[in-house]
Amino acid sequence: xxxxxxxxxxxxxxxxxxxxxxxxxxxxxxxxxxxxxxxxxxxxxxxxxxxxxxxxxxxxxxxxxxxxxxxxxxxxxxxxxxxxxxxxxxxxxxxxxxxxxxxxxxxxxxxxxxxxxxxxxxxxxxxxxxxxxxxxxxxxxxxxxxxxxxxxxxxxxxxxxxxxxxxxxxxxxxxxxxxxxxxxxxxxxxxxxxxxxxxxxxxxxxxxxxxxxxxxxxxxxxxxxxxxxxxxxxxxxxxxxxxxxxxxxxxxxxxxxxxxxxxxxxxxxxxxxxxxxxxxxxxxxxxxxxxxxxxxxxxxxxxxxxxxxxxxxxxxxxxxxxxxxxxxxxxxxxxxxxxxxxxxxxxxxxxxxxxxxxxxxxxxxxxxxxxxxxxxxxxxxxxxxxxxxxxxxxxxxxxxxxxxxxxxxxxxxxxxxxxxxxxxxxxxxxxxxxxxxxxxxxxxxxxxxxxxxxxxxxxxxxxxxxxxxxxxxxxxxxxxxxxxxxxxxxxxxxxxxxxxxxxxxxxxxxxxxxxxxxxxxxxxxxxxx
Numbered sequence: 433x434x435x436x437x438x439x440x441x442x443x444x445x446x447x448x449x450x451x452x453x454x455x456x457x458x459x460x461x462x463x464x465x466x467x468x469x470x471x472x473x474x475x476x477x478x479x480x481x482x483x484x485x486x487x488x489x490x491x492x493x494x495x496x497x498x499x500x501x502x503x504x505x506x507x508x509x510x511x512x513x514x515x516x517x518x519x520x521x522x523x524x525x526x527x528x529x530x531x532x533x534x535x536x537x538x539x540x541x542x543x544x545x546x547x548x549x550x551x552x553x554x555x556x557x558x559x560x561x562x563x564x565x566x567x568x569x570x571x572x573x574x575x576x577x578x579x580x581x582x583x584x585x586x587x588x589x590x591x592x593x594x595x596x597x598x599x600x601x602x603x604x605x606x607x608x609x610x611x612x613x614x615x616x617x618x619x620x621x622x623x624x625x626x627x628x629x630x631x632x633x634x635x636x637x638x639x640x641x642x643x644x645x646x647x648x649x650x651x652x653x654x655x656x657x658x659x660x661x662x663x664x665x666x667x668x669x670x671x672x673x674x675x676x677x678x679x680x681x682x683x684x685x686x687x688x689x690x691x692x693x694x695x696x697x698x699x700x701x702x703x704x705x706x707x708x709x710x711x712x713x714x715x716x717x718x719x720x721x722x723x724x725x726x727x728x729x730x731x732x733x734x735x736x737x738x739x740x741x742x743x744x745x746x747x748x749x750x751x752x753x754x755x756x757x758x759x760x761x762x763x764x765x766x767x768x769x770x771x772x773x774x775x776x777x778x779x780x781x782x783x784x785x786x787x788x789x790x791x792x793x794x795x796x797x798x799x800x801x802x803x804x805x806x807x808x809x810x811x812x813x814x815x816x817x818x819x820x821x822x823x824x825x826x827x828x829x830x831x832x833x834x835x836x837x838x839x840x841x842x843x844x845x846x847x848x849x850x851x852x853x854x855x856x857x858x859x860x861x862x863x864x865x866x867x868x869x870x871x872x873x874x875x876x877x878x879x880x881x882x883x884x885x886x887x888x889x890x891x892x893x894x895x896x897x898x899x900x901x902x903x904x905x906x907x908x909x910x911x912x913x914x915x916x917x918x919x920x921x922x923x924x925x926x927x928x929x930x931x932x933x934x935x936x937x938x939x940x941x942x943x944x945x946x947x948x949x950x951x952x953x954x955x956x957x958x959x960x961x
Contacts (some may be wrong), residue, residue: 435566435614439550439554441508442605442613443673444570448571449601451575452577453598454486455578455579455582456579456582457574461577468525469525474529478526478530480641483833484640486538487836488634490830491686491827492629492826493545495826496823497551497822497825502616503609503613504615506609509546514598514605514606516533516536517597520532521596523918546822548825552818553614553821554815558566560810565747568806569744569746569805569806575710576882577740578731579736580733603955608749632676636667638663639664639667640834689820690816690827695812696816697945698944701940703835704888706767707834708836708838709774711853712839715839715931716737716843716930716933717777719915720926723922724922724926734787736790736794738794739791740793743798745802746798746799747805750766750807754807759810760807761802764941764945765798766799768800771812773794774930775930777793777929778927778934783920809828835869840869845872846932856878856879858920860875865909866910868907870906873909874914898910
């Protein structure tokens with residue numbers, strides 16, 4: 433079995449680079465703005481261009497893998513991603529960097545769906561859970577390592593290094609993929625549904641665009657008559673058209689046979705919910721540690737290490753255990769522990785919190801995710817016929833990326849809404865502690881900051897300015913009350929946002945109870961129908 437494990441190492445390496453890129457570039461945003469003269473809109477497209485291309489093309493490339501073979505598409509995707517990383521580092525203008533990031537996203541979309549297909553093909557059923565456990569542990573570590581790795585690289589080597597990091601590892605992955613990754617192909621010929629590709633791509637593109645750009649446009653007008661509601665409406669119409677078109681196809685892009693096994697749609701929904709919760713939690717955690725507590729990006733990443741370490745340690749164990757007892761029990765237990773960890777972050781941390789305050793909740797989050805993530809993938813792919821594995825992987829990974837976009841959008845909206853309300857209430861309460869002449873300016877400062885958009889960078893405290901003409905003692909008092917108002921309001925706003933995250937996790941646990949009973953090892957690998 434040595435060769436399959438070598439192949440798994442290659443798949444893990446490539447997947448790590450792809451998922452690390454979804455978070456590491458956020459850390460470099462301020463340096464990118466300064467380095468190439470990019471504005472905030474440019475930087476948002478640097479971040480979101482990758483996500484839009486990645487999420488909208490996963491289903492298509494999953495099916496292309498079924499047509500031409502997963503290894504060929506995997507290698508092509510990794511080659512494009514590596515080449516695009518070089519272009520990102522060499523980019524001297526915002527336009528070039530955005531274009532290179534879109535190319536990175538296309539390469540990522542080609543690569544990622546093939547990994548699950550290849551794992552399903554090269555590992556027997558009794559070892560597949562362990563393989564998925566290792567694979568998902570590496571993926572989880574990549575997703576939460578961005579701030580730590582990015583902070584280290586940017587501090588010492590500049591923003592270009594977050595892209596150049598991909599190059600040596602990408603080239604190594606290409607060499608090892610050619611040598612160690614097999615090329616399983618379905619013997620059944622497939623047809624390519626071009627109309628379905630167009631409908632699915634633009635439906636997903638509209639959905640993800642609306643989610644990632646909605647907050648910036650206040651969920652309203654983008655330009656002229658075009659607004660976020662219209663984008664969602666067009667996306668929904670294309671989605672309905674896609675479903676109706678697929679029903680008439682002899683070989684649809686998303687085969688209905690995938691959903692005949694009850695566990696596949698349940699596992700897909702759980703994948704969406706766990707991705708929603710992970711990216712929602714990560715958003716609140718990064719803002720809380722850096723904006724509220726004033727940690728550097730590096731220290732924020734160090735504070736997340738218990739999450740990373742617990743996840744990487746438990747996930748392989750969870751995968752092996754799923755092979756023995758089935759995934760349902762592990763999912764219910766793991767998602768319950770995960771939710772408890774999120775609630776711990778919500779109610780045990782706040783102003784004055786430290787690494788030690790986060791230790792127990794982060795460990796619980798990591799253990800819970802470690803027990804749940806691998807069984808979700810194992811149960812999703814267990815009953816899928818080999819010739820549909822590419823399509824199944826594409827749908828599963830699309831659910832993961834849509835969940836990430838939903839998590840950032842929904843939790844970001846809840847956090848902002850509650851923060852604005854709490855800031856206004858705190859401002860009114862604390863204004864009485866200032867001289868009467870300063871109170872209107874104090875209240876107006878909060879209103880102006882809300883109107884402009886709250887600034888949530890490290891040490892910014894919402895961007896409420898201290899008037900320059902105040903005497904030093906009053907200016908210090910004014911600044912202290914701004915800090916107190918922001919700290920209290922942010923802690924109050926973070927709790928309901930994290931309760932929503934925990935609710936999504938618990939909903940996933942409730943869905944897991946609907947899965948089929950555990951399958952004995954001897955029976956695994958057989959479709960369950």
